[in-house]
Amino acid sequence: MPPKEHWLLVDDDQAFTQVLIRSLARQDIAATAAHDYASALETITAPEIQRCVLDLNLAGESGLQLLPELLKQRPDLEVLVLTGYGSIATAVEAMRRGAVNYLCKPVTVQQLIRGFDPVEGEPELRPAPPSVEEMEWEHIQRVLNEHDGNISATARALNMHRRTLQRKLQKHSRWR
Amino acid sequence: MPPKEHWLLVDDDQAFTQVLIRSLARQDIAATAAHDYASALETITAPEIQRCVLDLNLAGESGLQLLPELLKQRPDLEVLVLTGYGSIATAVEAMRRGAVNYLCKPVTVQQLIRGFDPVEGEPELRPAPPSVEEMEWEHIQRVLNEHDGNISATARALNMHRRTLQRKLQKHSRWR
DNA sequence: TTAATCCGAGACAATAAGTCGCAGCTTATC
């Protein structure tokens, strides 16, 4: 029996895609990995692929730019954006460019699958105010994004010490 | 000369809409305020209104539910979601339900106007990003306001130590 | 009155941030 679905995973983290491919296989979902901009556009021509999990951080290249390119070739494709460093700004932009959803790592395979069929039952009607740390993290991500991941430039723009920014990023990427 | 645009502002904070209406008037934009779910749906029938600024937190009612209702009556309406405390989850849901953008308070009138015409290429024409301290201070003020100046409650909501909040407020009040 | 809650603040330990320096790596520029 052939798998019921076929996904494309676009993420420069090869270890991550390896694990995910195996996990999806257990759910009877076939998946192909692409680790950069060019090979993603190449792979997506395969018509049996209906869904795509797209990381925003492609080792220097922008997943946000890739998103409309993918949809131009395959207007019917369902693209779910999955990113390590999420922010409201990139979430809004991703949705505007045609993503069906936007999730932050780490996620379970179940969450990922459900992410393609968002329920109408609304997540949080009354969002709790984010803690100052969450707020800070959002803001750092936004500015870091504006500066193309340049840590020194971001630290200057944020008026904070480079060493401090470095440590914050470090700690955050370890735990999340 | 009649104003070039007419907006509907949906926000339960009357002081906020008052100020905003005056600011928009200076930009030659007329605006009408609605402070709850029902009156928003009533006011939106006016055909001269083309744009809507929608707060998500309507004193118990959900702006997120209101959004599709507004668009059902007026499919051509441009709705910009503006919320006190934003989250990725609500941002994604708002965009999915047809918002043209999603911004967090506080914003300037210029940011609001530009928010209705999001640029494709994300040009460099943006105001300097606020430092993390400015960002934090704004957020603290917002949540403090939300809790009627109750420091203990604010500290709990912000997941920070009361003593720390106390010291931050102290230091800041000395400078201003 | 009693109990609960909030507030300001002192004191000290734990944690985080600022500072300096260095080596390795890219990326322009000549």
Place this chain on the structure above:
DNA sequence: GATAAGCTGCGACTTATTGTCTCGGATTAA
């Protein structure tokens, strides 16, 4: 292809900020 400039990660040290515990006094509700 050598030089220079910029970015990065990280160790080590000093300084600043937070967390924690603790009062006493003020305010509020039962």
